[in-house]
Every structure is written in structure tokens, then in C-alpha cells.
Amino acid sequence: MxxxxxxxxxxxxxxxxxxxxxxxxxxxxxxxxxxxxxxxxxxxxxxxxxxxxxxxxxxxxxxxxxxxxxxxxxxxxxxSEALANALKTTVDGQNISFFDAARSAGYANDQDDLSSVxxxxxxxxxxxxxxxxxxxxxxxxxxxxxxxxxxxAPASIRVEFEGNGGHAGAVLMPKRNDAGLAAAELALAVERHVLESGSIDSVGTVGILELHPGAINSIPSKSHIEIDTRDIDEERRNIIIEKIRQSANTIAINRGVRLSEFKIINQDPPAxxxxxxxxxxxxxxxxxxxxxxxxxxxxxxxxxxxxxxxxxxxxxxxxxxxxxxxxxxxxxxxxxxxxxxxxxxxxxxxxxx
Amino acid sequence: MxxxxxxxxxxxxxxxxxxxxxxxxxxxxxxxxxxxxxxxxxxxxxxxxxxxxxxxxxxxxxxxxxxxxxxxxxxxxxxSEALANALKTTVDGQNISFFDAARSAGYANDQDDLSSVxxxxxxxxxxxxxxxxxxxxxxxxxxxxxxxxxxxAPASIRVEFEGNGGHAGAVLMPKRNDAGLAAAELALAVERHVLESGSIDSVGTVGILELHPGAINSIPSKSHIEIDTRDIDEERRNIIIEKIRQSANTIAINRGVRLSEFKIINQDPPAxxxxxxxxxxxxxxxxxxxxxxxxxxxxxxxxxxxxxxxxxxxxxxxxxxxxxxxxxxxxxxxxxxxxxxxxxxxxxxxxxx
Known part of the structure; x- marks a missing residue:
């Protein structure tokens, strides 16, 4: 200062x-x-x-x-009260809590009360x-x-599908409910819904797509994808989010997988x-x-x-x-x-x- | 004995x-x-x-x-002479060589000559x-x-696509060549080609699909997928492999990404x-x-x-x-x-x- x-x-x-x-x-x-x-x-x-x-x-x-x-x-x-509350239970990919990470960087105060900032x-x-x-x-x-x-205006969404998995050789195609293919379909649906907006200002990206167990000879039993979508027009972006939600539901029904998570992480207005x-x-x-x-x-x-x-x-x-x-x-x-x-x-x- | x-x-x-x-x-x-x-x-x-x-x-x-x-x-x-040679330079995901791993498990002999087995x-x-x-x-x-x-008869294939990546907000859709969406399309093409065979005995699976850099706000610049396909009919399975290869090429052209690898890891006859x-x-x-x-x-x-x-x-x-x-x-x-x-x-x- x-x-x-x-x-x-x-x-x-x-x-x-x-x-x-x-x-x-x-x-x-x-x-x-x-x-x-x-x-x-x-x-x-x-x-x-x-x-x-x-x-x-x-x-x-x-x-x-x-x-x-x-x-x-x-x-x-x-x-953001909501974020201050959420961070009380937030951990990173190594299961380190937000507060432990902040403290190890010399930042957090004793009472873990973020509203003070x-x-x-x-x-x-x-x-x-x-x-x-x-x-x-x-x-x-x-x-x-x-x-x-x-x-x-940015938004991000976390999606998880769950199926039965199984052996890549032994489970015949009609018996499958492949969580990985559900994720692949949703990734392509994100692109399609963004292009359907007709506006150059709409964008959507799947930057994270993870399969479990992640072995070449195992049908994916779980998939996790994270979606980023933005637009200068908040309403147009929200329509895209709604279409993505509908696609996730439809894909889950058609493939017999469970849509175990569809969570909007953030959905912010433009500034x-x-x-x-x-x-x-x-x-x-x-x-x-x-x-x-x-x-x-x-x-x-x-x-x-x-x-x-x-x-x-x-x-x-x-x-x-x-x-x-x-x-x-x-x-x-x-x-x-x-x-x-x-x-x-x-x-x-x-x-x- | x-x-x-x-x-x-x-x-x-x-x-x-x-x-x-x-x-x-x-x-x-x-x-x-x-x-x-x-x-x-x-x-x-x-x-x-x-x-x-x-x-x-x-x-x-x-x-x-x-x-x-x-x-x-x-x-x-x-x-398998081919495998004995390949293993001389094979490493695992932690960059540990096959021979170091074998030795640490008490297996490999001194001269690293696998033909003795x-x-x-x-x-x-x-x-x-x-x-x-x-x-x-x-x-x-x-x-x-x-x-x-x-x-x-089993076969496995490793495929990599490469695009330009970039920021998930700033790069507009027409400017993109998204390696992750190329992988998603190929995963769905594998399923389609297997079903096209018309035989219950044909199966195909994408058990591994990885995106780089793997951040929600970054367009995938690389993707890596591993495909497993099998059939009791070797010729029918080889036709599926050929169709997968054609799809990988077509997808790469249509999306403006580079098909940097299409490697058949194994392609074995039935027994x-x-x-x-x-x-x-x-x-x-x-x-x-x-x-x-x-x-x-x-x-x-x-x-x-x-x-x-x-x-x-x-x-x-x-x-x-x-x-x-x-x-x-x-x-x-x-x-x-x-x-x-x-x-x-x-x-x-x-x-x-």
C-alpha cells in the first residue's frame, strides 16, 4: 500500500x-x-x-x-459466503484440505474463518x-x-457416470453399460450444444475426462468429466448448460449407466x-x-x-x-x-x- | 516338478x-x-x-x-523373439525398466538374455x-x-492425437483442433465398427483415455487412447482393426489434429x-x-x-x-x-x- x-x-x-x-x-x-x-x-x-x-x-x-x-x-x-463454507470441507487431489494447504503456505488464520477477508x-x-x-x-x-x-460469463460442471464395468473380452456388447462411452458422447454433445447456439461468443470445453479403472482390458465402470462453458450472454450460456444436462440424462438412460453426479461448480454472471x-x-x-x-x-x-x-x-x-x-x-x-x-x-x- | x-x-x-x-x-x-x-x-x-x-x-x-x-x-x-527384443527398452509408467523390475522381483538373469527361457x-x-x-x-x-x-483372437492398439490446445475461454470454436474430442469420436467409432460386424462374438473396448494437460480450462492438446478388440474369427477382427485405423485418419483430418501414433501393440491369432x-x-x-x-x-x-x-x-x-x-x-x-x-x-x- x-x-x-x-x-x-x-x-x-x-x-x-x-x-x-x-x-x-x-x-x-x-x-x-x-x-x-x-x-x-x-x-x-x-x-x-x-x-x-x-x-x-x-x-x-x-x-x-x-x-x-x-x-x-x-x-x-x-x-462469497457459499465458497467460505464449501472450503471448510474442500480437499485437493492428494486429500490435503484447503486449510492445511493455506497454512503450509503461511496464509490461513487460526480460526479458519474466511469471512474475515x-x-x-x-x-x-x-x-x-x-x-x-x-x-x-x-x-x-x-x-x-x-x-x-x-x-x-463462465460456468463449470462436474459429471460422473457409473456402469457395471467388467472384462473387455468376456462381456459381450449387448450386456455392456460402458461409463467411458457415455463420457465420450457427452463430450461431443457439449461441442454440439455450443455450436447450436449459433453465436461465435459461445464456447464449451471438456478439459478433463477420466476413466476408472483405466486398464486396457477393463470396460470403464466409472467416468468423470469436467466441462467449462462461457458466453458474453449469460442467458444463452444457461441454455447451453440446460441442454448439456438433458444430454447427460438421455445418454445415461440410453446406455443404462447411472448419472451419479451432475454438479454445477460455478455459474457466474458476466461483469x-x-x-x-x-x-x-x-x-x-x-x-x-x-x-x-x-x-x-x-x-x-x-x-x-x-x-x-x-x-x-x-x-x-x-x-x-x-x-x-x-x-x-x-x-x-x-x-x-x-x-x-x-x-x-x-x-x-x-x-x- | x-x-x-x-x-x-x-x-x-x-x-x-x-x-x-x-x-x-x-x-x-x-x-x-x-x-x-x-x-x-x-x-x-x-x-x-x-x-x-x-x-x-x-x-x-x-x-x-x-x-x-x-x-x-x-x-x-x-x-517370441520380437518381445524379447522389445523388452530390452521397455519401461513402466514410473520409467522403471522391465529388467530392473524383473531383477527387483528376483527374476532376471545376469545377461538380460530372455531367449534362454x-x-x-x-x-x-x-x-x-x-x-x-x-x-x-x-x-x-x-x-x-x-x-x-x-x-x-485378441488385439490391442495405442492411439495418440495432437492439437494446438489453448485457453478454454479465449479460443473460439472455429479456431480449435481439440485432441480430446478426436479421442471421444474414436472411442465411439470403435463401438460402431464392432457392432457393424453383426457378430455377437466381436467385442471392442476403450479402457484407457487420457487428456493432456488435463485442466478444466484448457483445451486438450494431446489425447491417448488404448483399444482392445477380440473375436473368435481372426479375419473379422482384422477388418474391425482396419476400420478403426480409417476412422482415426478421418477424424484427424476432419478435426485438424495430428494422428501422432496408431500402433498395433499385439494382434494375435486365436488358439x-x-x-x-x-x-x-x-x-x-x-x-x-x-x-x-x-x-x-x-x-x-x-x-x-x-x-x-x-x-x-x-x-x-x-x-x-x-x-x-x-x-x-x-x-x-x-x-x-x-x-x-x-x-x-x-x-x-x-x-x-
Whole structure:
């Protein structure tokens, strides 16, 4: 925290997350954390005196890969009672509880009461996040800065099918109820329902599909799939979720397997950036002679949840071929530098408002 | 080895395997090993004197789950040069070499020369294996003993697809080449091609389907599937394999993914039981007043490979609901006892021939 001349005013915050998925790149999140620190340094070196205090926030567990739900830090800051309760019994894939993991990282407090971190609305006058685009648009169009006007509405679903399994040689085809083929059908149904929406903005992905027992000569007796679906239109996305649910039921009936779980892990609304922050980001880009465009974030970010308790804005920078969530993820030093400059100037403007 | 009165004659051998797949039952294999030992004990207690020597064989690595290929013991005894060479560079999922694993179990010899275990044809005058049916027929029909006349021809295939992966939110549907959906399509194509054969004896299974990186918010950039297909008709099974290959190619083209591997791990012919051994098993069942029926083994066994170097026969006993390769696998003490009696009497007859 860099105390402003009027520390009694709501502060301006910036930051992003420091965690990553397995086999990921090293720019997603980290650019917005190191960029936030550098933006503050730039302002200090320039002799700037903020009116509102400036704060840097480092989120963790933005990615859902360890505990199955994304954006733990920002959801909690935004006051999610449901999540605070759920985390009391949440464990990771190695059966380590969320609280044990948090404590071993030096984070959790003694009483395991996460409600102590909930932010009051009005704590911040603005939250601004710098992030790589994770899509190809800025690079393809040769534009330096993306100014995010809205973040698409994400949802994730966990599904399990159970059948009788058995020996891959001895159980004849008519006697089978193969949980693995049920999962394969549902994965293809997710794709079909997304394409049926007719909108380029609807996406759906099966990133996890696991078979049990997972032996070549054993018919799968259980399957587990995790589905991610997003849209800038919340209602359209909810129709897709409903179709996926119907397909899961139909597949279970047709294959004689049991749909033992169909759980919507999260189903969040989209978030709109604050008009005054968009204007500050646009003005900063112009003053720095950087090309910019207004755009939608199809990936979601901690900003999606910070928007529930604070006016929000996001700055995007180009990344190589739009690659993200894989090792080829890359943004050049020049592009990062441009983003940090726009962030610094935007923070300066917002701190004076 | 129990030396017979004429040890210069080819011996009669019996046995089965002691290994199991993950999350398996405890009867598959083990019944034929303990049953073989008990059958010899029964003959000794009865005062029987064998003419040909009697031998018990304990196979290991019958299941393909550790090193990716089944029946390592019996394939090597049967003289598979190709396997002996392949095992020089084979590792398990933890990157432990076959030879290190064998040594740590006390098996491998110093020079790593597996050809020393190849059996000469004529070493055994007969090989007889006792095994649970792993199918529901004997239990459903209330029959005590199954006499196997042939073992279906097995094959296994390993397939990998590769796409570009990417972020599940940011990469729009038309830009995707999802390796996971390619695998899902191929799994369903395997089922379709098997059903197209029109024969109840054709089976096909995808027991392994793995996605990389395996994160809910990441489009699969790689998928790995393993396919098992079997038939009592070798030609019909080979047609199914060819159709699977064509589907894998077509799916790769349609989805813009790369078919980076399509490897047939094994593609074995069926095996026929020896007429004289079938007759000895039938006669033994009759003398013991046990109901019996001639049947085909759809699962395969070490006997499939022993048949390459020895006349072969198999005795099946009922198992609960035909369950196998899962914890519910069960055969009653009475059924096991019946199988051991038929095995003992069959060995006695064969040792006197």
C-alpha cells in the first residue's frame, strides 16, 4: 500500500494472480502482478503524489486446477459466503484440505474463518488488472492495448457416470453399460450444444475426462468429466448448460449407466467494466500514443469477482498467437512495457479523482 | 516338478498367472495357480504315480497394465523373439525398466538374455489351465465345468492425437483442433465398427483415455487412447482393426489434429484346444458327475501363447454374474473345488498317455 495524500478516501487497487495451471505458460497472471509493482515504482520514480492510496493485490488459486474451483482469492474478497463454507470441507487431489494447504503456505488464520477477508463495498474506488489477452486479436490486428469492456460469463460442471464395468473380452456388447462411452458422447454433445447456439461468443470445453479403472482390458465402470462453458450472454450460456444436462440424462438412460453426479461448480454472471475506468484507460493510451481497442474478455479473471465489490477495469496486452495455458505462451518485453505504462497512468488518473 | 515314472517323456504342465490389474478381483489367475498346486497335492495324497512328470507353472505379467503388453511370461516361453527384443527398452509408467523390475522381483538373469527361457516344442505333451470363466454363461446355465475349445483372437492398439490446445475461454470454436474430442469420436467409432460386424462374438473396448494437460480450462492438446478388440474369427477382427485405423485418419483430418501414433501393440491369432485334452477333460467331468459344456473363451489367457509350443486345454469354473477385473469378482469354494478335481483327474489321465 502506498498511502495517498487523502488516505481517508477509498483506495485504488491493482493486481492479478501468481498461480498457474499444470504445463502452463509464465505470463498469465504474473504480468499483472509484476506489472502492478512496476507501475507503482514508475509513479514513485516520477515524483507523482497520489491523492487516493494505491494498493497492489496478489491473488492466488485463480486457476481451478488444485481445488476444483477458480478464483478462490477474489471470490472470497468479493464476499462469497457459499465458497467460505464449501472450503471448510474442500480437499485437493492428494486429500490435503484447503486449510492445511493455506497454512503450509503461511496464509490461513487460526480460526479458519474466511469471512474475515470479505471486502466491504466501497473499500476501493477502482480495481484495475493488467493481463495478457490469451486470444489472438491484438496481435493479429497489430494493436498495443486492449481495453476490456466486459468479461464473459463462465460456468463449470462436474459429471460422473457409473456402469457395471467388467472384462473387455468376456462381456459381450449387448450386456455392456460402458461409463467411458457415455463420457465420450457427452463430450461431443457439449461441442454440439455450443455450436447450436449459433453465436461465435459461445464456447464449451471438456478439459478433463477420466476413466476408472483405466486398464486396457477393463470396460470403464466409472467416468468423470469436467466441462467449462462461457458466453458474453449469460442467458444463452444457461441454455447451453440446460441442454448439456438433458444430454447427460438421455445418454445415461440410453446406455443404462447411472448419472451419479451432475454438479454445477460455478455459474457466474458476466461483469461490465466501469465507464469512468474505461475512459481513464483510453485517455492514458492516447496520451502514450499507443493504439488501443475496446474488447471483450472471453477468459475470466479475478476482475470478474472484484467487480462485485468495486468499480473494475482491465488492460490487455498482445500475446504470441493468442496462446495461453500452454508453455508456448509469450508476450514481448515491449508489449509488457506498454501495458505497464498504461496501467501506471491509469492508476495516477484514478488516484486523483 | 513332480518326477514321473518315465521322466524321459515330455512332461504335463499346468498353471496360471499370479498378477492382477489395478482395482481387480482376486480369483482371475490365482485360482489356476493355487488350484494347480492343490491338484498335485490331491494326486499325491491319493497315492497316484504319474508316468509323465507333472509341472506347475506360475506366470507373471499376464495382465498388460504395467508394461503395456499382456502375457509377458507365456509369450516368452512360447519363443517370441520380437518381445524379447522389445523388452530390452521397455519401461513402466514410473520409467522403471522391465529388467530392473524383473531383477527387483528376483527374476532376471545376469545377461538380460530372455531367449534362454524360450521353450522347445515338445517340452510338454500337454498344458492345462484352470481359470474362472470371466463371463456369465456357466452361472446362468447352472453348469459346473466349462471345457474351452478355442480362445478368441485378441488385439490391442495405442492411439495418440495432437492439437494446438489453448485457453478454454479465449479460443473460439472455429479456431480449435481439440485432441480430446478426436479421442471421444474414436472411442465411439470403435463401438460402431464392432457392432457393424453383426457378430455377437466381436467385442471392442476403450479402457484407457487420457487428456493432456488435463485442466478444466484448457483445451486438450494431446489425447491417448488404448483399444482392445477380440473375436473368435481372426479375419473379422482384422477388418474391425482396419476400420478403426480409417476412422482415426478421418477424424484427424476432419478435426485438424495430428494422428501422432496408431500402433498395433499385439494382434494375435486365436488358439484351438487339443482334441485329446478336450476328451480327457470331458471324461474327467463325467467320472466326477459334474455337469459340463464346451465353450469358447472370449477372454484370453497364458494358454493362448502356450498353445504355440504345446498341446493346450482349459477348464473354466463359474464366477458370480460373470464379473471379472473388478473387486466384485467371486467364485465359490464349491466351484473352485470342482475345478480342482477335474484338473487333477485330467492331469492324471494325461500323465499316463
Amino acid at each position: 502506498w498511502e495517498g495524500l487523502q488516505p481517508e478516501l477509498a483506495a485504488v487497487a491493482t493486481g492479478s494472480h501468481i498461480d498457474a495451471i499444470p504445463y502452463s505458460g509464465k505470463y498469465d497472471g504474473v504480468v499483472g502482478v509484476l506489472g502492478a509493482i512496476e507501475a507503482i515504482n514508475v509513479l514513485k520514480r516520477s515524483g507523482f503524489k497520489p491523492k487516493r492510496s494505491l494498493e497492489v493485490i496478489l491473488f492466488t488459486s485463480e486457476e481451478p486446477t488444485r481445488f476444483g474451483i477458480s478464483c478462490l482469492g477474489s471470490r472470497l474478497l468479493a464476499g 470479505f471486502l466491504k463495498k466501497g473499500t476501493y474506488s477502482a480495481f484495475v488488472e493488467l493481463h495478457i489477452e490469451q486470444g489472438p486479436i491484438l496481435e493479429e490486428e497489430g494493436i498495443s492495448i486492449g481495453i476490456v469492456t466486459a468479461i464473459a 461490465l467494466s466501469e465507464k469512468s475506468i474505461i475512459e481513464a484507460m483510453e485517455a492514458s493510451s492516447k496520451e502514450l500514443n499507443l493504439t488501443h481497442k475496446l474488447m471483450i474478455s472471453r477468459a475470466y479473471h479475478d476482475s470478474l469477482f472484484m467487480a462485485r465489490v468495486s468499480p473494475m477495469g482491465m488492460i490487455f496486452i498482445p500475446c504470441y498467437k493468442g496462446y495461453s495455458h500452454k508453455p508456448e505462451e509469450f508476450s514481448s518485453v515491449d508489449d509488457i512495457s506498454n501495458g505497464v505504462k498504461v496501467l501506471a497512468l491509469t492508476l495516477a488518473k484514478l488516484s486523483l479523482e | 513332480w518326477e514321473g515314472l518315465q521322466p524321459e517323456l515330455a512332461a504335463v504342465a499346468t498353471g496360471s498367472h499370479i498378477d492382477a490389474i489395478p482395482y481387480s478381483g482376486k480369483y482371475d489367475g490365482v485360482v489356476g495357480v493355487l488350484g494347480a498346486i492343490e491338484a498335485i497335492n490331491v494326486l499325491k495324497r491319493s497315492g497316484f504315480k504319474p508316468k509323465r512328470s507333472l509341472e506347475v507353472i506360475l506366470f507373471t505379467s499376464e495382465e498388460p497394465t504395467r508394461f503395456g503388453i499382456s502375457c509377458l511370461g507365456s509369450r516368452l516361453l512360447a519363443g 524360450f521353450l522347445k516344442k515338445g517340452t510338454y505333451s500337454a498344458f492345462v489351465e484352470l481359470h474362472i470363466e470371466q463371463g456369465p454363461i456357466l452361472e446362468e446355465e447352472g453348469i459346473s465345468i466349462g471345457i474351452v475349445t478355442a480362445i478368441a 484351438l484346444s487339443e482334441k485329446s485334452i478336450i476328451e480327457a477333460m470331458e471324461a474327467s467331468s463325467k467320472e466326477l458327475n459334474l455337469t459340463h459344456k464346451l465353450m469358447i473363451s472370449r477372454a484370453y489367457h497364458d494358454s493362448l501363447f502356450m498353445a504355440r509350443v504345446s498341446p493346450m486345454g482349459m477348464i473354466f469354473i463359474p464366477c458370480y454374474k460373470g464379473y471379472s477385473h473388478k473387486p466384485e469378482e467371486f467364485s465359490s469354494v464349491d466351484d473352485i473345488s470342482n475345478g480342482v478335481k477335474v484338473l487333477a483327474l485330467t492331469l492324471a489321465k494325461l500323465s499316463l498317455e
